[in-house]
Ligand SMILES: [Zn+2]
């Protein structure tokens with residue numbers, strides 16, 4: 141797991157492109173200042189990104205008393221990226237341009253009993269074809285497809301070792317997809333997807349250390365440490381949902397007791413509701429989404445049961461988040477995924493109010509707690525970003541054997557198709 | 562908090578020297594293989610370390626069919642490092658050579674009521690003079706003095722904002738020390754000291770991701786992530802002792818409840834003992850060290866109360882450690898500091914047995930849990946290592962302005978003084 145010189149070069153390439161996307165138009169000098177890299181390194185990396193058609197020169201600005209500086213912008217139509225979010229009840233696919241703007245979206249329901257690997261792969265293949273067609277993008281311009289799969293996935297082998305949502309065991313997911321999807325494929329899990337989404341275009345952008353707390357059916361923490369996603373030695377870091385919060389507390393599907401997830405994941409919040417009001421009309425047994433939506437609406441309407449349940453949930457969550465702040469001393473904690481999005485500001489406010497009882501003053505003072513600002517499905521965006529990172533990585537492998545720079549390759553822009561969102 | 566090119570260069574310099582210390586004699590080729598750096602980078606860094614007199618050429622080995630390879634070793638007597646461990650009841654000072662071997666040691670008791678900053682600084686100054694004299698080292702050869710102070714310390718300003726052990730508030734510790742100690746000074750806390758000790762010469766050496774669990778009066782986790790110590794945005798990461806383990810559990814001095822520290826720090830273990838046997842003769846009220854020592858001896862003798870208390874403590878600890886494994890997916894978890902050392906193997910065995918109930922199978926399978934193998938006080942060693950890192954950092958600053966390499970500076974070896982340990 142050593143970081144090699146090439147790893148560092150790849151990380152620097154990510155950092156420069158990320159900054160160009162964030163701040164287009166920008167100059168090499170500004171990029172050097174923002175990234176801490178030397179101007180020479182930035183110039184080399186920008187050259188590579190120009191060669192790849194991911195960045196484009198857009199003119200000059202006068203610098204005080206000096207020669208004019210070349211301005212750079214992301215070449216939004218220089219390629220397309222596809223993100224696939226495999227959730228429990230749906231397959232969502234989004235196509236992005238290189239500015240990470242959504243151009244087309246497709247969603248297919250996964251009905252109970254229709255979640256065998258071939259069936260899911262079929263849905264994905266259909267949805268991928270659909271977004272490519274609707275965005276009016278040539279297939280060859282798709283740089284890659286990132287796939288987010290909950291559970292234990294091995295991004296190197298492309299195998300899903302275990303997926304609790306569909307009870308998959310050792311499914312060679314990328315192999316099956318490769319037979320049906322003709323683009324480079326990248327597999328990872330939603331924890332990492334949400335973390336890279338925040339890193340590339342959300343609340344972690346420009347930060348070294350951030351924790352992205354995913355609140356969905358499952359609960360986890362995507363870790364941005366030292367400006368990159370922390371994966372751990374066997375690529376399974378971030379399973380914060382199975383941290384003991386209440387010793388000998390509620391049983392968890394992991395076999396443990398009192399895990400954070402059993403109090404703050406959607407099924408855990410349903411239990412919180414049952415404890416307050418066993419017969420609440422807000423409770424939709426067997427339907428997490430409907431229950432969370434009903435609770436969130438009721439909170440906004442001031443319903444006392446819903447407000448109480450939100451308070452209890454926030455109290456559990458704050459105890460856990462306080463521990464993360466003490467442990468990592470991050471710049472930002474982001475509340476992400478669909479449960480956080482459903483509750484929104486009232487959850488954020490309640491967590492912010494309760495965290496000081498659990499976090500130490502010094503790390504607390506250095507941390508902001510925010511809702512994810514990512515305007516689209518962060519899992520799709522993050523999965524698409526894996527495809528972007530993959531393209532930047534493989535570009536690096538080729539670069540060693542490339543001929544000396546000739547005229548810059550200028551790919552044709554993406555046609556503006558009818559499927560735009 | 563951006564990593565600049567110079568940060569990366571400094572980190573690479575640490576990595577190469579660490580590997581030389583670990584594997585002397587070694588070749589540039591072996592160093593490149595072990596660190597993942599290019600041979601050219603290794604050659605440059607080795608050149609710097611030769612210039613600094615920290616590394617020395619010790620001959621050649623034949624490589625199969627090629628020209629002989631130069632062999633390098635750490636130049637143990639090329640400088641001395643001093644580590645200072647400021648604990649609650651003592652000031653311990655150790656002097657190390659560059660191979661990180663202890664050459665001399667001094668300890669001064671801190672009596673109750675004699676822990677004012679000037680008094681402690683006086684003890685430190687005396688002990689530093691003592692180890693320098695006993696090791697027979699010229700003062701000019703001391704590369705630096707690292708000071709480990711529990712509590713909230715700011716290593717940039719050298720101020721101790723708050724120290725619970727002596728109730729210090731906003732003490733400009735490094736400023737006070739600088740008036741009495743004529744060597745470069747470096748301040749940090751014991752969590753980070755124990756982490757760098759494991760990284761430079763313990764169980765974290767050669768690993769990218771390790772968690773060093775400190776079990777003393779306080780409890781914390783030194784984090785080695787990506788091959789370096791994770792400090793967090795305001796230099797206060799690692800306060801794992803204040804993670805909620807038992808919601809609404811035992812009150813903690815931090816103001817929270819049910820923190821890990823209240824069950825697994827020395828005072829918490831005393832409470833565990835009181836819960837099992839309120840009148841146990843093992844309990845030395847007001848004396849943590851005596852109680853922990855008595856418990857540890859009784860465990861080895863098979864005393865049922867002590868065995869029960871060890872089991873309870875290990876159960877609490879395992880719940881916390883399981884969470885760390887799930888979150889970080891580290892290669893190794895090290896149990897360090899004096900409580901871990903006092904209990905030793907029985908504690909390790911009990912934790913190893915209980916962790917699988919709390920850690921997920923995949924990260925658990927990738928992790929080893931070990932006792933710290935550091936043969937000396939890890940806090941002193943870690944503090945000394947801060948001085949070494951400081952010397953390597955400032956060398957980097959000078960390197961830009963250094964004259965082209967002339968003949969290698971060959972400092973005189975350290976005299977072998979009478980104070981050797
Ligand atoms: Zn669990």
Ligand SMILES: [Zn+2]
Nearest residue numbers: 803813815820
């Ligand atoms: Zn506490």
